[in-house]
Amino acid sequence: MGKLDIVTIIIIAANVIISYKGFSDFGFFEKYKFHVGAVRRGEQFRLFSCGFLHADTAHLFFNMFSLYFFANVVIGYLGVVSFLIIYVGSLLLGSLLSLYFHKDEYHYSAVGASGAVMGIIYSAILLQPGMSLYIFFIPIPIPAYIFGIGYLLYSIYGMKNRIGNIGHDAHFGGAVGGYVITLILASWLFEENLMMIALLAIPIVLLFVLKKTGKI
Template sequence: MGNIDLITIILIAANVIISYKGFQDYSFFEKYKFNVGAVKRGEQVRMFSSGFLHADTQHLLFNMLTLYFFAGVVITLLNTTQFVLIYLGSLLLGNLLSLYFHKNEYHYSAVGASGAVSGVIYAAILLRPDMSLYLFFIPIPIPAYVFGIGYLLYSIYGMKNRIGNIGHDAHFGGAIGGYIITLILSPWLFKTSLLMVVLLAIPIVLLFVLKKMGKM
């Protein structure tokens, strides 16, 4: 088994083991989930630990399947160390954006690898803009960049309207993390894929314009 498979399996195993510990141990789950009040009291470990906890098996399965499908693209085109940097950096930025948007909601809590996975998805799209995705409810291939832009626009809509019990801001923050870290690691993308770099920045700029205008 090569390193490409190994790091993905290690991350998936860590998510499964820690999530199942959380399913069975309420105090463990409460101690390590993301919670605004606790983070502000100095429990910074939650900024990372919450990314390895999940609400239920379905939540865990969805995130790990998505990670499995996109991780290989990033690892192949960059390397294992850079992939881990994108994963953990996106996890942290996802939670930082949640903290920014919910800083006055001391009860606000969240769990899940969605921020990290969103970062990996956005990194894969930047690195392979010609990639097509097959979504189970749409019978035709979708260009990866269309999916990426649509995903973030939906996240803005979800954040604005508080849709579902979903951390849309963590998804969005994770995608920003994947976008920024990938461009830092791969500055050649500004030459080879400048249009894609600009297109994928549009939802990010839109979010902060709406926030500045007081519409978020």
Template structure:
């Protein structure tokens, strides 16, 4: 698979900023997602945290996932729309984290997971039957099955605080990728309406759970 220039630039930006953070504790603390910092007016954290990572494995997994899914979005929608989806997913992931942790002054997070998950969900929306191969499952999984399962697990993780993982950012990023892709490619509402509705199910479940106080 050939990497597009825009994907290379995004990966390079993540690597440069992350490695700066690895070696400079003050830089890392200044630009990570932190509820208290954001409430003090440091909104840059909503964006900058998406280029910082906890360690090299965290960075590698996010960039590896981006590598696999960016190409489909770029081929279908072009470089500019890909960048819009990436940034909107990053920001919406941060907004979800802020919303669900607004009363946790010391809550912090880093990582491109929201943006990358948005690209992943956009790719699935654009090509829902493309098979995905996961290391721990020996058979290919249709993209839409993986996407729905991923978001349902994110809801479970948000409700039960599973692991040291920003499930809310993942979900927010996926919702961002889904909504922005539909705005940029409204033809999907005609050509793939059933799939569009199916992929919306986890988003609707999250909304209902929040409204009914179950999340």
């Protein structure tokens, strides 16, 4: 693990400071979280601000820990500006997909950097598909692309069955954001990793088909 770039440190620090402010200030938390009714009333800033609030310390730690592991891969290949574009773009696309799926649920709310972090993870998988991941207590490394496809399929399952108090749609939207924006910024991947691009597209196409047929 290389030295963290200053932009990653700033993002992690912002998430920690703003999240802890939200932990102790209910009014602040309520004002800036993702909330369908408030967004539809015109408070679009919540689509962005919700990405710096977290439900609890464990939620915050997991997201920042994941960002810590994958940020350098993206910055190393594409640079700081592209990293920021992917991070912010994935955050917003995650929020927009949540809005799309819950647009008629005026009381639906969510918080977390998960969409942005998933975007960075999927960008890293595209850029370095040969890398392996160690997941929790599983003692053997899992190829990154297997994790990527599996996680998106699980997110579709979670959306369809409303599993847990988890924003599966924001995770999925963020992953799609990382996928699409990375391919726009690094078009050379179509020559080097076309098979990987096609494999990671399968869950995205599946979600589109399920939505079109009313099965999700």
